[in-house]
Amino acid sequence: MKLLVVGASSAIAHETARCFATDGAALFLVGRSAEKLAAIQHDLEVRGASQVVTYTLDLNDLAQHEAMIDAAFEALGGLDAALIAHGTLPDQAAVQASVEQALQEFQTNCLSAISLLTILGNRFEAQRRGCIAAISSVAGDRGRSSNYVYGAAKSALTVFLSGLRGRLEKSGVAVVTIKPGFVDTPMTAHVKKNPLFAKPDAVGKRIYTAMLKGQDVVYVPWFWRYVMLLIRVLPESMFKKLSF
Amino acid sequence: MANKACARDHRSWGRYPKIRQQKVVPVYWRDDQIDLSAIDGTILPYGLGRSYGDSCQNEGGTLIDIAPLNRMIAFDEDAGLLRCEAGVSLADILKVIVPRGWFLPTTPGTKFVTIGGAIANDVHGKNHHVAGTFGRHVTQFELLRSNGERLICSPEQNAEMYRATIGGLGLTGLILWAEFKLRRVPGPFIASEQIRFRNVDEFFDISAESEHRFEYTVAWVDCLAAGKQLGRGLFMRGNHAWPNKVPGKKAGQRSLFTVPVDLPWFALNMVTARVFNTALYHSQLGKSKRKVVPYDSFFYPLDMIHEWNRLYGSPGFIQYQFVIPFDHDRSAIKSIFKQISDSGVLSLLSVLKVFGDVPSPGMLSFPRPGVTLALDFPVRGQHTLDLLDRLDRVVQDEGGAIYPAKDSRMSAQGFQSFYPQWQDFSQYVDPKFSSSFWRRVTRTTE
Numbered sequence: 001m002k003l004l005v006v007g008a009s010s011a012i013a014h015e016t017a018r019c020f021a022t023d024g025a026a027l028f029l030v031g032r033s034a035e036k037l038a039a040i041q042h043d044l045e046v047r048g049a050s051q052v053v054t055y056t057l058d059l060n061d062l063a064q065h066e067a068m069i070d071a072a073f074e075a076l077g078g079l080d081a082a083l084i085a086h087g088t089l090p091d092q093a094a095v096q097a098s099v100e101q102a103l104q105e106f107q108t109n110c111l112s113a114i115s116l117l118t119i120l121g122n123r124f125e126a127q128r129r130g131c132i133a134a135i136s137s138v139a140g141d142r143g144r145s146s147n148y149v150y151g152a153a154k155s156a157l158t159v160f161l162s163g164l165r166g167r168l169e170k171s172g173v174a175v176v177t178i179k180p181g182f183v184d185t186p187m188t189a190h191v192k193k194n195p196l197f198a199k200p201d202a203v204g205k206r207i208y209t210a211m212l213k214g215q216d217v218v219y220v221p222w223f224w225r226y227v228m229l230l231i232r233v234l235p236e237s238m239f240k241k242l243s244f
Numbered sequence: 245m246a247n248k249a250c251a252r253d254h255r256s257w258g259r260y261p262k263i264r265q266q267k268v269v270p271v272y273w274r275d276d277q278i279d280l281s282a283i284d285g286t287i288l289p290y291g292l293g294r295s296y297g298d299s300c301q302n303e304g305g306t307l308i309d310i311a312p313l314n315r316m317i318a319f320d321e322d323a324g325l326l327r328c329e330a331g332v333s334l335a336d337i338l339k340v341i342v343p344r345g346w347f348l349p350t351t352p353g354t355k356f357v358t359i360g361g362a363i364a365n366d367v368h369g370k371n372h373h374v375a376g377t378f379g380r381h382v383t384q385f386e387l388l389r390s391n392g393e394r395l396i397c398s399p400e401q402n403a404e405m406y407r408a409t410i411g412g413l414g415l416t417g418l419i420l421w422a423e424f425k426l427r428r429v430p431g432p433f434i435a436s437e438q439i440r441f442r443n444v445d446e447f448f449d450i451s452a453e454s455e456h457r458f459e460y461t462v463a464w465v466d467c468l469a470a471g472k473q474l475g476r477g478l479f480m481r482g483n484h485a486w487p488n489k490v491p492g493k494k495a496g497q498r499s500l501f502t503v504p505v506d507l508p509w510f511a512l513n514m515v516t517a518r519v520f521n522t523a524l525y526h527s528q529l530g531k532s533k534r535k536v537v538p539y540d541s542f543f544y545p546l547d548m549i550h551e552w553n554r555l556y557g558s559p560g561f562i563q564y565q566f567v568i569p570f571d572h573d574r575s576a577i578k579s580i581f582k583q584i585s586d587s588g589v590l591s592l593l594s595v596l597k598v599f600g601d602v603p604s605p606g607m608l609s610f611p612r613p614g615v616t617l618a619l620d621f622p623v624r625g626q627h628t629l630d631l632l633d634r635l636d637r638v639v640q641d642e643g644g645a646i647y648p649a650k651d652s653r654m655s656a657q658g659f660q661s662f663y664p665q666w667q668d669f670s671q672y673v674d675p676k677f678s679s680s681f682w683r684r685v686t687r688t689t690e
Contacts (some may be wrong), residue, residue, distance in 0.1 A: 022339075035273075035275050036273060039273065039274070039315055039317075040315065042315070042316065042317050042318060043315035043316045043317070045316075046316035046318065046319045046326075046328075046340060047316060048316070048340070049338055185269075186272045186312070189270060189272075209461070243444070
């Protein structure tokens with residue numbers, strides 16, 4: 001298995017990569033910090049990865065995406081799968097006060113992923129096999145007053161993935177949408193924990209199996225599918241009065 | 245919802261005493277600028293919370309959660325040297341090393357402890373008589389002090405801090421990563437033997453006979469038996485077995501289940517405990533039973549039941565482990581068994597083992613030559629505590645010691661007599677670090 005992991009120093013991506021590493025996969029890791037990527041590279045090597053290559057890139061630099069993906073294909077001699085896992089959790093107060101910051105968050109959490117998915121989609125379509133997975137969020141299922149800039153970005157990503165899935169279906173390429181709920185990671189370090197928070201290793205394992213099976217839309221943990229089903233059917237007149 | 249998937253709480257394993265007023269600060273990257281001095285009040289590292297009492301608690305202060313520091317760093321497969329971050333668990337290490345023919349140099353009865361915790365408590369295992377404690381196999385580690393200093397500690401470098409940190413209860417600073425020696429094994433199986441013994445004397449006979457032939461020895465004792473059967477139980481011994489595969493057996497182990505809720509406190513009483521102990525004692529028909537078993541079921545039978553501590557109900561339980569030097573007529577250990585059996589205090593799983601004389605580099609390490617007994621007592625008020633105070637006195641008179649990793653109640657006077665080197669040790673304690681345990685046992689006793 002030859003796997004590209006974008007946003008590899010995120011806890012969820014790292015846990016997923018560990019599962020593949022244990023199988024002896026070759027991995028191409030992309031992230032902003034060379035130091036963090038090195039720590040993850042060594043971990044995956046000890047756990048059994050056959051090859052680990054790191055590539056430092058700020059993913060908001062869209063112009064570099066093509067070159068990075070070329071480098072991944074070249075370093076591993078092709079790709080069987082890709083996981084897009086980078087993202088940020090914006091401070092809602094800051095993004096509703098500043099257009100610039102709102103658009104910046106949209107760029108990080110949606111547009112940069114769309115850029116990568118467009119390039120990867122075309123490559124995988126041409127090779128007629130493989131699996132592309134991207135981490136969206138349950139926050140994309142409905143806009144909450146406390147988190148709607150992030151939610152809107154993830155919502156657009158979810159719809160993009162859904163369309164891409166339909167297109168690549170004909171080429172035998174799987175597109176997996178991952179919708180985690182709350183996960184106990186550095187991204188949520190400042191958020192008070194409750195029993196709904198999942199551990200990143202459990203989430204990583206679930207993504208791994210979803211990618212191997214080529215599933216369509218996966219909620220992690222599973223119960224979020226039903227929670228979000230309820231939240232989506234609430235009439236807007238009621239929903240707007242809920243402050244969460 | 246499966247408990248395994250949920251966010252962590254930060255209690256102790258025995259859930260006694262109940263301590264809640266503490267903040268938790270996770271640390272994610274070992275190379276980050278970690279400013280411990282910026283945190284208000286005292287701090288204490290916290291791993292997987294398998295310490296039973298208050299040595300992993302810091303009431304009114306902050307716990308530094310090291311669980312996210314769970315990355316491997318390097319594995320020299322020829323030399324059997326593994327380097328990993330402090331939050332990596334033994335379970336995680338076994339997954340990596342066993343398929344490649346290596347094993348832990350020694351392991352406690354649970355694999356859900358971190359490397360940082362294994363060092364801080366200088367844990368021991370069923371092979372103490374040949375391998376000594378975990379600390380003996382630690383070649384180096386990095387310690388972050390609250391003044392920002394990062395020290396590489398080894399037997400050669402910062403040797404005093406190395407000796408203080410091994411068995412140092414997390415008080416000397418934050419261990420960021422460690423390197424230690426592994427042991428070669430032929431495969432994932434253990435050739436085990438289980439022998440029934442009728443009393444304490446028989447235990448010592450079997451133990452003496454086993455020491456040279458078996459790498460792993462331990463016994464389970466029925467503490468509720470009295471009279472001629474005082475100290476009866478099952479002796480377990482084993483060696484790493486040659487085959488990599490045993491027909492019809494899986495090398496790994498699946499966890500059976502998670503205890504979903506706290507059992508009501510009355511579920512565990514003298515009657516159920518007696519039934520359980522008697523059933524266990526008679527669970528094998530012949531005098532001895534041999535079989536080849538996966539390493540997991542030999543070393544970690546209790547890990548198969550996730551959150552087994554909930555079986556004791558919400559009041560929690562007290563573990564009590566002591567070591568006393570050998571005495572020729574074995575009168576001290578017999579008198580302890582008699583006191584437990586006479587007291588009518590409930591004790592469930594009791595574990596008896598003979599320690600060897602392999603010294604640990606740790607300044608404050610618990611194991612020392614003699615016999616060690618670990619007992620589980622559900623918390624049932626003053627009656628339980630009074631018994632333990634009486635046992636403390638016997639341990640003290642015999643020149644033994646009580647294990648801090650399992651303690652939640654020994655007196656300051658007791659601790660200071662069990663560990664006379666504590667004052668020497670305290671000069672290595674980081675000024676910002678403290679624990680509920682440390683404050684309790686270092687109170688002046690005049």
